[in-house]
Amino acid sequence: MKKIWITDEVLNLLRTMPICDVARQYRWNRNSLSKALRRHRKKELRILKGVEVVPTIELPEPVYPKDARVLIIGDRHSPFSHKKYFEFVCRTRDQFQCDTIVDIGDGLDGHAWSYHEHNPDGYSAGKELQRAREDHDKWYKEFPNVFCCWGNHDELLYRKARTHGLPRNAFKDVKDIMGAPSGWHWAFKWEIDHVIYMHGTGKSGMNAHITWASKNRQSTVIGHVHSHLGVKYMASEKDLIFGMNVGCGLDIKSYAMEYGKDFAERPTLGCGVVLNGKIGIPVPMDLGTKIFFTGDKNEK
Ligand SMILES: [Fe+2]
Ligand SMILES: [Fe+2]
Secondary structure (H helix, E strand, C coil): CCCCCCCHHHHHHHHHCCHHHHHHHHCCCHHHHHHHHHHHHHHCEEECCEECCCCCCCCCCCEEECCCEEEEECECCECCECCCHHHHHHHHHHHHCCCEEEECCCCECCHHHCCCCCCCCCCCHHHHHHHHHHHHHHHHHHCCCEEEECCCCCCHHHHHHHHCCCCHHHCCCHHHHHCCCCCEEEECEEEECCEEEECCCCCCCCCHHHHHHHHHCCCEEECCCCCCCEEEEEECCCCEEEEEECCECECCCCHHHHHHCCCCCCCCEEEEEEECCCEEEEEECCCCCHHHHCCCCCCC
8 A cells, every 4th residue: 555654745735735635635544544544643642731720630740743723512401402403513513523621611600599580490419510511421422531611611610619708629520520531631721833712701792712812812602692703813013812612502491591591692503623723613503494593483
């Protein structure tokens, strides 16, 4: 079989052409090229630094490949996420051949222990956490290594503890609470290929993503603003940066999302991809017709 060398020339071509076209150009088998690429990326691992807001137990530092192809999972608010969101995210990862996964935060909803009014017909706090953990099992299997950003909903458990004067050390680490595998890491923000990944708590509206990028003076990817999904670029004499909001994966029909039922702006379901720290791609989830999720009797 013809030996495949992953040279800079090949990598440059892969930035602009689909992998099948590159394979054809060199007369290589597409799957062999894909395997060679994975081997090459493993060799070029770099240390990833995250900034933790809630102290966690000592762990080996996570690593990510050079020139990463990052998939960003939106706010899932488990166990109240859309039933097709997981499948959509897996498909997007395969479509863009992502090798690095970021969860943008609010993976957990916490309706039962939030500061808001609770639905008396909903789950108890214990049951909701149990359902969220069960819901996460499939994510853990499919995505064994994930860099999670702290979302305002993820922090609710610790905030409640603080409100009642309980010290942080009285509580388990989030990894134990969520039953997550060793490859899942939580931090306030992550930086990969000079792009900042953070939940985005504190800003809202359709321009929150570019506002964050402008404040950070660096390309920035956020979630948090459920009603928008998109990317905006901004250039100066010195650089070109982008802000991207990856949307969310929540289920508007669930009782935990009842507060938004009268809002004119509906959740925009989607996820995101960042290639080599340069190109931000917001990927909307196809919900078929609008009727599908606005409460019509035909909804599935
Ligand atoms: Fe959220
Ligand atoms: Fe949020």
